[in-house]
Amino acid sequence: MMKLNVNGKIYDVDADPDTPLLWVIREWVGLTGTKYGCGIAECGACSVHIDGVVARSCSVAAGSVTAAKITTIEGLSPDGLSHPVQVAWMQHDVPQCGYCQSGQIMAVAALLHDKPKPTEADVAENITNICRCGTYQRIKSAINTAAALSVASPATGKA
Amino acid sequence: MSHTIQTGRRSFLIAAAAAGGGLSLGWSLPRAAAQGSAGAELGIWAVIQPDDTTIVRIARSEMGQGTLTGLAQLVADELDADWRFVKAEYVAPEVNLANKRAWGDMSTGGSRGIRMSVDYVRKGGAVGRAMLIEAAAKQWGVPTGECSAAMSVITHTPSGKRLRYGEIAAEAAKLTPPANVTVKTPAQWTLIGHGVKRLDTPDKLSGKTVFAIDVQLPNMLNAAIAQCPVFGGKLKSFDASKITAMKGVHQVVKVDDSTIAVVADKWFQAKTALAALPIVWDEGPNATVDSKQIDTLLKTGLDAKEAALGQSHGDIAAALTGAASKVEAVYGTQFQNHATLEPMNCTAKWDDGKIEIWVGSQNGDASLAAAAEAAGVKLDAVKVHKHHLGGGFGRRGNQDYVRQAVIIAKQFPGRPVKLIWSREEDMRHGFYRPITQCKLTAGLDAQGNVTGLHARISGQSILAYLAPQRMENGVDRIAFQGWTTEEYGYMAIPNLLIDHAVRNTHVPVGFWRGVNTNQNALFMECFIDEVAHAAKKDPLEFRRALMTKNPKHLAVMNAVAEKAGWGMPLPKGVYRGIAQNGGFGSYTAAVAEVSVSPKGELKILRIVCASDPGYVVNPQQVEAQIEGSFVYGLSSVLFSKITIDKGRVVQGNFDDNQVMRLADMPRVETVLVPSGGFWGGVGEPTIAVAGPAVLNAIFAATGKRIRSLPLSPQDLRAT
Numbered sequence: 001m002m003k004l005n006v007n008g009k010i011y012d013v014d015a016d017p018d019t020p021l022l023w024v025i026r027e028w029v030g031l032t033g034t035k036y037g038c039g040i041a042e043c044g045a046c047s048v049h050i051d052g053v054v055a056r057s058c059s060v061a062a063g064s065v066t067a068a069k070i071t072t073i074e075g076l077s078p079d080g081l082s083h084p085v086q087v088a089w090m091q092h093d094v095p096q097c098g099y100c101q102s103g104q105i106m107a108v109a110a111l112l113h114d115k116p117k118p119t120e121a122d123v124a125e126n127i128t129n130i131c132r133c134g135t136y137q138r139i140k141s142a143i144n145t146a147a148a149l150s151v152a153s154p155a156t157g158k159a
Numbered sequence: 160m161s162h163t164i165q166t167g168r169r170s171f172l173i174a175a176a177a178a179g180g181g182l183s184l185g186w187s188l189p190r191a192a193a194q195g196s197a198g199a200e201l202g203i204w205a206v207i208q209p210d211d212t213t214i215v216r217i218a219r220s221e222m223g224q225g226t227l228t229g230l231a232q233l234v235a236d237e238l239d240a241d242w243r244f245v246k247a248e249y250v251a252p253e254v255n256l257a258n259k260r261a262w263g264d265m266s267t268g269g270s271r272g273i274r275m276s277v278d279y280v281r282k283g284g285a286v287g288r289a290m291l292i293e294a295a296a297k298q299w300g301v302p303t304g305e306c307s308a309a310m311s312v313i314t315h316t317p318s319g320k321r322l323r324y325g326e327i328a329a330e331a332a333k334l335t336p337p338a339n340v341t342v343k344t345p346a347q348w349t350l351i352g353h354g355v356k357r358l359d360t361p362d363k364l365s366g367k368t369v370f371a372i373d374v375q376l377p378n379m380l381n382a383a384i385a386q387c388p389v390f391g392g393k394l395k396s397f398d399a400s401k402i403t404a405m406k407g408v409h410q411v412v413k414v415d416d417s418t419i420a421v422v423a424d425k426w427f428q429a430k431t432a433l434a435a436l437p438i439v440w441d442e443g444p445n446a447t448v449d450s451k452q453i454d455t456l457l458k459t460g461l462d463a464k465e466a467a468l469g470q471s472h473g474d475i476a477a478a479l480t481g482a483a484s485k486v487e488a489v490y491g492t493q494f495q496n497h498a499t500l501e502p503m504n505c506t507a508k509w510d511d512g513k514i515e516i517w518v519g520s521q522n523g524d525a526s527l528a529a530a531a532e533a534a535g536v537k538l539d540a541v542k543v544h545k546h547h548l549g550g551g552f553g554r555r556g557n558q559d560y561v562r563q564a565v566i567i568a569k570q571f572p573g574r575p576v577k578l579i580w581s582r583e584e585d586m587r588h589g590f591y592r593p594i595t596q597c598k599l600t601a602g603l604d605a606q607g608n609v610t611g612l613h614a615r616i617s618g619q620s621i622l623a624y625l626a627p628q629r630m631e632n633g634v635d636r637i638a639f640q641g642w643t644t645e646e647y648g649y650m651a652i653p654n655l656l657i658d659h660a661v662r663n664t665h666v667p668v669g670f671w672r673g674v675n676t677n678q679n680a681l682f683m684e685c686f687i688d689e690v691a692h693a694a695k696k697d698p699l700e701f702r703r704a705l706m707t708k709n710p711k712h713l714a715v716m717n718a719v720a721e722k723a724g725w726g727m728p729l730p731k732g733v734y735r736g737i738a739q740n741g742g743f744g745s746y747t748a749a750v751a752e753v754s755v756s757p758k759g760e761l762k763i764l765r766i767v768c769a770s771d772p773g774y775v776v777n778p779q780q781v782e783a784q785i786e787g788s789f790v791y792g793l794s795s796v797l798f799s800k801i802t803i804d805k806g807r808v809v810q811g812n813f814d815d816n817q818v819m820r821l822a823d824m825p826r827v828e829t830v831l832v833p834s835g836g837f838w839g840g841v842g843e844p845t846i847a848v849a850g851p852a853v854l855n856a857i858f859a860a861t862g863k864r865i866r867s868l869p870l871s872p873q874d875l876r877a878t
Contacts, residue, residue: 015427019427020427023425023426027381027425030375031366032369034366035370036579037501038582038812039581039812040812042813042814073365073366074365089364090356090364093356094360095364096223096224096225097221097222097223097550098223098363098368099499099501099549099550100500105364123821124822127821128820128822129821130818131821132498132500132552132791132818133790134786135787136786136819136820136821136824137786137824137826137827138783138786139821140824
């Protein structure tokens with residue numbers, strides 16, 4: 001039995017320790033906002049924060065993060081909408097199908113935490129999550145808005 | 160299918176009465192109400208609750224294209240509802256079926272979601288508004304003509320008395336829906352044409368949206384699946400004993416002749432066990448086919464005597480024989496997979512002779528029928544829970560994954576089973592955009608005017624694979640998408656022949672966002688550019704001369720040229736390309752600006768895209784679709800491809816089938832020029848001009864014509 005700290009709650013999980021964190025979050029913990037897209041860390045739909053650092057949970061063994069604090073999209077903000085990235089995403093009406101957006105939001109939240117004012121090159125280098133609907137233009141605009149919001153209220157810029 | 164509310168409503172009422180539906184509130188719909196939200200039903204499209212919440216019923220599917228919001232806007236506008244109160248919910252396919260499809264066609268593809276629903280959903284909204292006004296007038300004892308509706312409030316104009324919709328809806332629901340209603344004129348629209356926010360956004364930001372893959376049910380099992388890697392091959396044998404002791408594993412299920420599944424407590428356990436399951440495939444006669452052979456097969460079509468006629472006028476043979484000069488080129492595109500980010504999946508539960516499914520589908524009616532067929536039950540023994548799709552792009556119009564889920568679930572009576580395809584399975588068992596080549600020949604006179612054009616398509620037919628009954632004497636009309644007389648835009652070409660040599664392979668093909676307009680527009684627009692260059696004319700001016708009989712195409716092209724500043728100087732090293740096309744009832748044109756470094760690195764700097772879809776329901780969403788269509792279209796032009804070796808798909812994931820990412824995203828500027836009077840499609844039309852605009856710009860930058868797609872890994876270095 002493993003213990004996992006997800007969004008501040010401790011879960012007892014009877015999965016094999018080498019089970020990818022993604023599937024433990026989805027199937028054992030029961031939080032489905034984190035998505036399966038590729039299973040090989042290419043698409044980023046499964047992005048979560050492990051001790052504040054963004055990670056592609058499909059390629060992290062659950063047994064390796066039992067001592068860590070894991071944050072999923074469900075734990076990014078108390079109401080699911082008030083993190084500056086979520087506020088900006090709402091303002092720009094970013095999602096289309098929405099399947100990749102949990103991962104996009106988690107990746108951007110981590111980027112802004114590390115680099116509150118990312119350059120265009122920072123964004124291109126760090127936000128490599130796949131969106132098949134092609135919302136990249138709005139994502140870029142929303143990142144600028146989120147950066148401005150985070151600077152205005154830095155306390156909520158963390159997750 | 161009903162296209163007018165009066166006949167739809169009547170036939171539904173007859174059907175409901177005949178079925179002994181028990182119309183408790185006079186005109187309500189007990190079965191639908193049982194499925195959906197409670198409240199007062201005004202006609203069949205809207206439900207209003209006491210707190211003014213207005214629920215609009217949606218029959219089509221939301222897969223990102225914004226149809227859910229657009230359809231709600233159409234109904235709410237006619238209903239004069241306050242948008243802040245509007246929500247949307249799906250009509251259950253079995254409820255639609257039980258009511259003689261009163262809500263019309265559920266199929267969502269071909270950019271038809273809005274344009275083919277627009278008449279009856281607007282009438283549906285107008286019916287609700289008339290009922291609310293009538294009920295208010297009755298309560299006040301005044302003529303209806305003295306009452307007006309706006310922002311979810313009825314006002315009696317002479318007295319100033321007001322009633323909220325929520326206060327009068329229950330009374331209104333008791334009235335007979337009017338047989339005839341008049342919908343608003345465009346000048347009266349309050350929501351149509353406005354960029355309201357999407358209704359589905361908040362839940363997509365918080366992780367709350369439950370896609371089909373996210374369904375969690377009590378006692379649920381999970382299934383992973385393997386299909387014979389070679390299309391047409393079969394399952395020969397397997398050794399279940401090797402995996403039955405693995406953790407969580409319940410059973411190995413032979414799904415059909417070529418498919419096997421492992422069912423376990425958790426999906427990851429099922430997937431792990433499936434990978435360890437010894438399977439022997441009988442790969443069959445296709446196991447030696449590769450892409451080279453397929454290319455050779457298609458080449459035989461380029462000059463074949465026999466071909467299906469798309470359109471022709473004048474005398475092309477004489478025009479080409481008598482031409483002062485000729486231009487000829489052969490283009491080719493590869494298979495493309497949809498690669499929706501949510502892989503194929505479906506949850507099914509077999510219980511007591513009834514089947515229930517949870518699915519993301521582009522066609523709820525078809526999913527219901529597929530589930531019934533797979534379960535061997537009548538249509539009325541099926542219940543379908545429609546979920547938002549994590550991408551569709553045409554893939555989820557096919558019901559293969561629904562059938563599989565149902566067959567597997569039948570082995571576990573009373574327990575829901577969720578089938579999820581791995582990404583690799585999804586990549587290797589698609590319904591691919593057909594592989595296509597095209598030979599184009601143009602004749603020019605001494606002044607460089609086009610005297611004739613022949614476009615010969617050679618490639619696979621979607622209809623021959625998916626719906627052979629829709630072939631018309633060997634002709635697949637869909638092969639000519641974007642090239643019908645209404646669509647291609649060059650009616651002024653005096654002699655024309657467009658034909659198609661059907662060359663089918665063993666690879667499954669299907670409808671892929673933009674379908675055949677992708678290849679056809681790319682072939683035509685790159686080739687017209689080649690002809691313009693041969694005639695030593697400006698690509699825009701050259702096209703204009705061919706578009707004198709196509710005023711709508713021309714207007715859109717002029718709009719894009721103006722916004723892009725065609726002819727104006729560009730920064731050093733930046734070059735432009737242009738393209739236009741008509742498709743899915745709309746007109747589109749684009750200008751791309753690119754640079755290519757001496758090392759051959761391509762940068763797409765700017766795209767300007769103009770579109771005339773007639774009327775625009777939500778300009779923000781049309782812009783979003785246009786931006787997204789360039790990502791999907793350029794992915795296929797720049798990187799993506801599906802190739803065949805040993806009869807099977809080579810690529811397995813996003814590492815070897817690359818798609819566009821944020822770093823590659825050019826700035827897209829949208830120019831909407833709605834000319835009114837028609838409702839054109841939005842999701843697909845602009846995808847067709849993405850590729851040719853960029854490829855023509857690459858030619859301007861490098862002098863290289865890229866005729867074999869995708870571009871990568873071809874060499875753009877200066878020579």
